[in-house]
Amino acid sequence: MDEATRFFRNRTITIALATLGILAVNLVAGGYLQFNVSKAVSDMPNGIVWMFSNFIPSKGSLEKLPIILRQLLTTVMISIAASCISAILAIVLAVIGSESVGLKKPVPFIVRTIASVFRNIPTVAWALILLFSFKQSEFTGFLALFLTGFGYLTRCFLETIDEVSAGAVEALRATGASYGQLIAQAVIPLTATAVLSWVLYMIETNVRDATLIGILTGTGIGFVFDMYYKSFRYDAAALVIVCIVLVVIALELTSNLIRRMIL
8 A cells, every 4th residue: 555545544534533523522412411403403494484573673673773873883982992902002011021022031921821811711701700890881891802802912912023023133133223123123013014903803803792791791782682682672682783793794894904905
């Protein structure tokens, strides 16, 4: 058996074993949860019929549009503020914690540890933790988005600075450049595009997360959706979802346009 045949045979066996493993895990999980696949499939047509009968915007729900748009604007502004402020602090922490231009050890290790801790705690968990101190308020939602974004952006900025600016930093150091000149002439120009791209991505992510956070904190578009849904105003709740989807799509198109302009 030649080398090529052995390679493709081993890869086929690996894929088959991985597929069987995934199926086995799903079967075990389904059995533990007592999930009935046949019942779920048979109930799906009824669910689709109910959704198109009740969960669609109606003429009466349009009267709620000003309230929905006002709360949606609040949610978007909070998301943008949380993303931008977290980006400012994250870039400062990333610079001092970078392997190429950062401070001496153990600062890089401490910075990466902080970023990992903040990044790996979900936004919902942050909201639940902060609710004990700040209660249900817009500030609670802002802090939850800020803390998660801070950890995520710090880690992204660290990787960006270490990868992009290493060569330029070494060249400037060879010429006797000061620390400030390294930052101004190497780090900022070479990482500005990537940093802006990450910030735009964070804004998109925070707008999506802010809806769920609003349900917990009783603010913004999430609270409006929860209020209409629990009061059986499914048509108004559907209008909320439509508005959220349109805003998210508009933000994504805008960020893609900005990325194309700066690249």
